[in-house]
Amino acid sequence: xxxxxxxxxxxxxxxxxxxxxxxxxxxxxxxxxxxxxxxxxxxxxxxxxxxxxxxxxxxxxxxxxxxxxxxxxxxxxxxxxxxxxxxxxxxxxxxxxxxxxxxxxxxxxxxxxxxxxxxxxxxxxxxxxxxx
Numbered sequence: 001x002x003x004x005x006x007x008x009x010x011x012x013x014x015x016x017x018x019x020x021x022x023x024x025x026x027x028x029x030x031x032x033x034x035x036x037x038x039x040x041x042x043x044x045x046x047x048x049x050x051x052x053x054x055x056x057x058x059x060x061x062x063x064x065x066x067x068x069x070x071x072x073x074x075x076x077x078x079x080x081x082x083x084x085x086x087x088x089x090x091x092x093x094x095x096x097x098x099x100x101x102x103x104x105x106x107x108x109x110x111x112x113x114x115x116x117x118x119x120x121x122x123x124x125x126x127x128x129x130x131x132x
Contacts, residue, residue, distance in 0.1 A: 008108070009108045010047060011050075011051065011054075011056070011074065012074060012075075012078045012107075012108055013037065013078075013108075014033065014037070014044075014047055014048070014051060015051070015056060015057075015067060015071050015072075015074050015075035015078065016075050016078040016079050016082065017033050017036045017037055018033060018057065018065055018067055018071075018075065019067060019072070019075035019076065019079055020036065020079070021033065021036060022067065027064055028064065028065040028066075028067075029063065029064060029065065030044045030045060030048060030063060030065070031044075033048075033065070048065065051071065055068055055070055055071075056068055056070055056071030056074065057071050078107055078108070081103075081107040081110070081115060082103050082104060082107045083103075084115075084118070084119060084122070085099075085102070085103035085106055085107055085110075086099045086100055086103040087099075088118070088122060089102055089103060
């Protein structure tokens with residue numbers, strides 16, 4: 001997965017990766033983001049600078065990354081979409097690795113309305129299945 005440096009998808013991918021790393025490691029460094037996304041450290045340096053300019057992250061003197069409130073809102077939205085879509089695809093019988101990849105592709109493009117409708121449908125389906 002090689003994000004285009006200038007897209008909204010890139011912003012979402014980076015912030016989601018940072019959130020995942022923060023949950024996993026308790027801290028986030030550029031080198032970890034590079035490894036997680038499978039890209040070069042210079043690419044991460046460039047994009048983190050842009051994310052700082054937009055107010056989505058801060059970096060301390062030791063270059064540890066902290067996601068700001070506005071960045072966290074984006075990261076959590078994308079992370080929730082990713083988890084929901086992955087779980088849906090797995091329930092449909094898609095192998096986990098493929099479900100992960102497809103969720104990553106779709107999470108950025110699905111509209112808010114469609115995603116909310118999907119969540120409502122899954123909730124109804126789950127309730128009906130649990131009552132059976």
